[in-house]
Amino acid sequence: MTEAAIDRLLDESHIIVCTGAGGVGKTTASAALALRAADRGRRAIVCTIDPARRLAQSLGLSELGNEPNRVERAGSKRGELDAMMLDMKRTFDEMVLEMASPARAEQIMSNPFYKHVSSTLAGTQEYMAMQKLFELHEEGRWELIVIDTPPTRSALDFLDAPKRLTDFLEGRFLKLMLWPYMKAGKGGMKVLNFGTQIALKTVTRITGSDLFADVGAFFQAFEGMYEDFKNRAKRVRELLAARRTSFIVVTSPTGSSLREAQYFTERLRAENMPIGGIVVNRTHLVPEVAGLEDPGALAERAQGPLAGALEAYAAWRAVSVREKHLLDAATGLERLPVWRVPDLADEVCDLKTLRAVGDLIADDKAG
Amino acid sequence: MAPSLTASRVVVVSGKGGVGKTTIAAAFALAAARAGKHVLLAELEDRQAFAPLFDVTEVGPTPRTLAPNITGVSIEPDEALVEYLRVAYGIPKISRALIRSRAIEFATHTAPGLKDILLIGTVKQAEGEQRSGAPLYDLIVVDAPPTGRLPRFLDAPRAVAELVQGGPIRRQAEGVRSWVLDPAKLQVVLVTHAEEMPVRETAEAIEAIQKMGIELGPVVVNGIWPDIRGLGRDARATLASNAADSGIELSDTALAALAEVASVQARRSHHQRKALKQLDRDVALPQACVPYLFTARMDREELTTLSHKLEGSGLL
Numbered sequence: 001m002t003e004a005a006i007d008r009l010l011d012e013s014h015i016i017v018c019t020g021a022g023g024v025g026k027t028t029a030s031a032a033l034a035l036r037a038a039d040r041g042r043r044a045i046v047c048t049i050d051p052a053r054r055l056a057q058s059l060g061l062s063e064l065g066n067e068p069n070r071v072e073r074a075g076s077k078r079g080e081l082d083a084m085m086l087d088m089k090r091t092f093d094e095m096v097l098e099m100a101s102p103a104r105a106e107q108i109m110s111n112p113f114y115k116h117v118s119s120t121l122a123g124t125q126e127y128m129a130m131q132k133l134f135e136l137h138e139e140g141r142w143e144l145i146v147i148d149t150p151p152t153r154s155a156l157d158f159l160d161a162p163k164r165l166t167d168f169l170e171g172r173f174l175k176l177m178l179w180p181y182m183k184a185g186k187g188g189m190k191v192l193n194f195g196t197q198i199a200l201k202t203v204t205r206i207t208g209s210d211l212f213a214d215v216g217a218f219f220q221a222f223e224g225m226y227e228d229f230k231n232r233a234k235r236v237r238e239l240l241a242a243r244r245t246s247f248i249v250v251t252s253p254t255g256s257s258l259r260e261a262q263y264f265t266e267r268l269r270a271e272n273m274p275i276g277g278i279v280v281n282r283t284h285l286v287p288e289v290a291g292l293e294d295p296g297a298l299a300e301r302a303q304g305p306l307a308g309a310l311e312a313y314a315a316w317r318a319v320s321v322r323e324k325h326l327l328d329a330a331t332g333l334e335r336l337p338v339w340r341v342p343d344l345a346d347e348v349c350d351l352k353t354l355r356a357v358g359d360l361i362a363d364d365k366a367g
Numbered sequence: 368m369a370p371s372l373t374a375s376r377v378v379v380v381s382g383k384g385g386v387g388k389t390t391i392a393a394a395f396a397l398a399a400a401r402a403g404k405h406v407l408l409a410e411l412e413d414r415q416a417f418a419p420l421f422d423v424t425e426v427g428p429t430p431r432t433l434a435p436n437i438t439g440v441s442i443e444p445d446e447a448l449v450e451y452l453r454v455a456y457g458i459p460k461i462s463r464a465l466i467r468s469r470a471i472e473f474a475t476h477t478a479p480g481l482k483d484i485l486l487i488g489t490v491k492q493a494e495g496e497q498r499s500g501a502p503l504y505d506l507i508v509v510d511a512p513p514t515g516r517l518p519r520f521l522d523a524p525r526a527v528a529e530l531v532q533g534g535p536i537r538r539q540a541e542g543v544r545s546w547v548l549d550p551a552k553l554q555v556v557l558v559t560h561a562e563e564m565p566v567r568e569t570a571e572a573i574e575a576i577q578k579m580g581i582e583l584g585p586v587v588v589n590g591i592w593p594d595i596r597g598l599g600r601d602a603r604a605t606l607a608s609n610a611a612d613s614g615i616e617l618s619d620t621a622l623a624a625l626a627e628v629a630s631v632q633a634r635r636s637h638h639q640r641k642a643l644k645q646l647d648r649d650v651a652l653p654q655a656c657v658p659y660l661f662t663a664r665m666d667r668e669e670l671t672t673l674s675h676k677l678e679g680s681g682l683l
Contacts, residue, residue, distance in 0.1 A: 255664030306625070
């Protein structure tokens, strides 16, 4: 038997990015793949973003911090598995501390506006996920890094995130707006064009100028660090597009999830990012069986739980046919390996069930 | 007062990603529309999740008819800011200048909670809209951000009021805040699956929302699987004896396939019952259970079925 395609991917990749919309089992897939890689002998780490601590529980850890934790895998002597959960604010703090002088870092971190940027600004989570990936890569301890991405609705924000945040921090426009607060006081207003003056006055009236002063100080503190940010963003992008990086798009076989998956793959292709394949969770795989062509009619005559079983078969069979149609019709996915994971009876909540998910991915012949 | 999905003017529907909050919001709108209410179905930030459910190409910032008695709209922060400036200041010209100078992008990206308060403020505005002395909409259903982001979203009016010392934004924030806290105006309905993790997340969200003093409506438990009881330890043997008793001839392959499907469904159902018990323990709100529909794609027809099931739950 030839080696499963997923195993080849797990054995050869250095980075696997699991991406997809929220609620499709992305975190589970990330953990299952990292666990399988470790069981196959690799030194692997999985980094998740999920705030519900699902992964922490499924990996038997009481707490996932911003630091890697060793996962004890009973019965496996090969490989190593570490797990961690991304702490957005701490990752941002660490980055500031690394890039700025201690005095400057202190200035930045005590700014009230920084608290907002580092914990709630749109795109920060995506940026920090990529920053953490880069750090893990630089640390050099792991042969394979599996990273879960934030369940952003605006798909693949993390690809833009470094650029967006650098744009934001560099913020030529912002600096223009905030110039009076950053430089020589109100006199600066004179050099601004009329439209900007009106805009600035209006925004100031709306938001109150204290906030503006904080924001101005924040950007001033970041002055001179933009080059570092840009370089970092460039290197992250190179890492994502590297030969031994694979994106895995996680989805479920419903119309809305598949539309999302198609969009993800299109975007990844447009950005020249390497796609390893698609994991389709919660698939109903029910074969057509001779003698069960009309289960509904049989159910009417059936006694005991057989009636329910026939009805269940009818429903599952119908949904499995519809799912297959949807999957076949999903253009753009057809040239990629597609791994289907059946809708499981039991929740994936421990190493045993995570391993089962890995086995199911490897077993799917479609892959 | 009996808990009802229609006890408030606005119903904010949320839930963990993947539990079907959008579908439930749409089905709820459909059921209310059937009962003769004129419903505004609102989604936020151009998600375009309602369009395929109602077979339309797009739902934009301009309200459009999705079905009899249902108007759909997508509320976007940029549009909301322009609208806010128009209403608050009567200055459409400056609004346009603002768009040109990308000040909106700046304002919505920098001021904490500003984007969320604009979204909520727009819903409030729609709620207050009148035509010939009567409310334009009888009911507004909002497909809100998922539970993970919901508390912060709902807390935006308070956060903004705290951050901004004075001026129109503070007045606006305080106005929105007292509106959000009025149970006759707004209630939050959480959708969940009968699974351990979604139930836990629902309980956490409820705690956070209760602390804010915002009214919570019933919890909708979506995707309940039909139970199959009496399969025993050996499902295949049980089904084989049932078949013999019923005079139905089944091949080994057929029996194996049936046993497989039935066992998975029975186990799933067992887990769901456990999760429902957990929900009872953790959550003191009324619940409405909606069956799993065995469909891969929600369309208008499936949505109608779901809306009847929701109606049957007695919470409308």
